[in-house]
Amino acid sequence: MTTHSAAAWPLSPLPGLLARLALTVPFWWSGLAKLLDFPSALAEVAHFGLHPPMLFALLVIAVQLGGSILLIVGAWPWLAAGALAVFTVAASLMGHAFWNLPDPQARFHDMNAFLANLGLVGGLALGAQTARTSRKR
Numbered sequence: 001m002t003t004h005s006a007a008a009w010p011l012s013p014l015p016g017l018l019a020r021l022a023l024t025v026p027f028w029w030s031g032l033a034k035l036l037d038f039p040s041a042l043a044e045v046a047h048f049g050l051h052p053p054m055l056f057a058l059l060v061i062a063v064q065l066g067g068s069i070l071l072i073v074g075a076w077p078w079l080a081a082g083a084l085a086v087f088t089v090a091a092s093l094m095g096h097a098f099w100n101l102p103d104p105q106a107r108f109h110d111m112n113a114f115l116a117n118l119g120l121v122g123g124l125a126l127g128a129q130t131a132r133t134s135r136k137r
Helices: 001-012 014-023 025-036 039-048 053-073 077-095 104-135
Strands: none
Touching: 014 025, 014 053, 014 104, 025 039, 025 053, 039 053, 053 077, 053 104, 077 104
């Protein structure tokens, strides 16, 4: 790699694209897994008390896959990141309610997962920003 190309790397759209691809892995991977094993997706949403399970499973898959694709390609990045962020916060509140757990080890584990998901929400905002910036070039 020449000095010129190394200096141009941060200014190219590729780093942002790769970062958004990596950022959305948990979403598109989960969406694909749910799509390929729909009975498990139905069981998962039913486990969290979401009814009707068919509707919520389809909505989760649509948000995970649709939001990921839109954010990766940079189309409507704030809408995509916002949908994924709302999904992440809702899933964290339902799945990692550490404040309700009496067992200290389980509480610690769920608190860490909850906080990691908050970090992911921040990353989604940065991902939307890189998508917006790279589309302007």
